[in-house]
Amino acid sequence: MNKNKGILLVNLGTPDEPTAPAVKRFLSQFLHDHRVVDLTRWIWCPVLHGIILPRRSPKVAEKYQQIWMDEGSPLLVYSRRQKEKLEKKLTLPVELGMTYGNPSILSGIQALMQRGVTDITVLPLFPQYSGTTTGAVEDALEKALGKLETKPEWTFINSYHDHPLYIKALAKTVRQQWEREGQGDFLLCSYHGIPQRYADNGDIYPQHCVETTHLLSVELDLTEKQIGMSYQSRFGREEWIKPYTDKRLESMPEEGIKHLNVVTPAFSVDCLETLEEVAEECKSVFTHAGGKIFHYVPCLNDDDAHIEMMANLITKD
The missing domain is CATH 3.40.50.1400 (Rossmann fold)
Structure with a gap:
């Protein structure tokens, strides 16, 4: 593969902390996405901000507290481990981006470009395609690229449900x-x-x-x-x-x-x-x-067989 290639792994995202305010910020961004909830905004937004977020955020925060790891949210912890293992296996720059929350897709792209990457392979970690997940990644990717003065080339992997x-x-x-x-x-x-x-x-x-x-x-x-x-x-x-x-x-x-x-x-x-x-x-x-x-x-997480599959997806061309 060309030395200017890099990989952006994308997952859905997670709150920054297991607290009600952090969960509220995350859920607000998530549930504002038309891909996730396609209701008319003038109907949905008052319900979301007036009822759902105030009620659900504290409850969801309590659930996050039960699973939170020493290094942070499990989703982010395992995603970081995937990134590290895949980068070592491919000897190519790999960064993380989340559709919602941090690190953002934009920050992941910028991190790759700062490492000299000009051609990015985007791998959404959703095996089965859905407009609510992979489709939302595509939307967020296009929005992020629109904020850049210089855009990298990019390849998008839609699904791998039958790989x-x-x-x-x-x-x-x-x-x-x-x-x-x-x-x-x-x-x-x-x-x-x-x-x-x-x-x-x-x-x-x-x-x-x-x-x-x-x-x-x-x-x-x-x-x-x-x-x-x-x-x-x-x-x-x-x-x-x-x-x-x-x-x-x-x-x-x-x-x-x-x-x-x-x-x-x-x-x-x-x-x-x-x-x-x-x-x-x-x-x-x-x-x-x-x-x-x-x-x-347990999920595949950073199991070696999972990393091997990712590497195969990325290098098959």
Whole structure:
């Protein structure tokens, strides 16, 4: 690869601190994005600032406090480790950018340019494409580039939901968890949800999730009775894509599934939605419904197989 090439890894983002004011700043930026909430602004903004942010920020801050690491937010900690490992493997400049919060996409681009980079490969760490995630990265990237006097060349990686090395990396983490704690009756793939309306309007995210689940089942040699999928993290009152993770968990013990493994293929690093929502809240839902054993499979994070997959994505051309 040309010596002037560099890599920008992009994830969604995280609050700077596990405090209500920091969470409020982060959620305000996140929930203002039309890609995330497409309601008319004169309707949405009063609700967001008058009701949602004042109520949710303190509650979400408490959840962040439960998972916060010594080095900071798990999402940022693991993202930094990914950056360091990938830079070492490729011997190319690698920087981080977040769609919301810090470090920003603009600061990541500027850091690369200060290191002499003139050709940037942008890798959004969302395996399955959605307008709410990867699409939002594209919007933020174009906005950031518009603020620069001199723009670098850039290449954008849309998705990697079916990449063989991604599937193998997922399978590796599942097998490692089975070796540590035993294989359960069922493997549930829990993906972050989106409103059903978005899918009806053409967002291809659900199809990507279905394909990832199928490929993982093949790699692990699991039948339809041993693996399935659902969607978590719904927000608001409208219908989201189904099945819902919490509802699925409630029904499993009645189906004879008492020992459950849960993996979250849409998340490249552990974060609030995996460490608190899945590992804690979902476990509680399952056991309350009669489940006996619940094991969460950690995200790929900075696992060597994950870094190898990223390197392959970037250098395949």
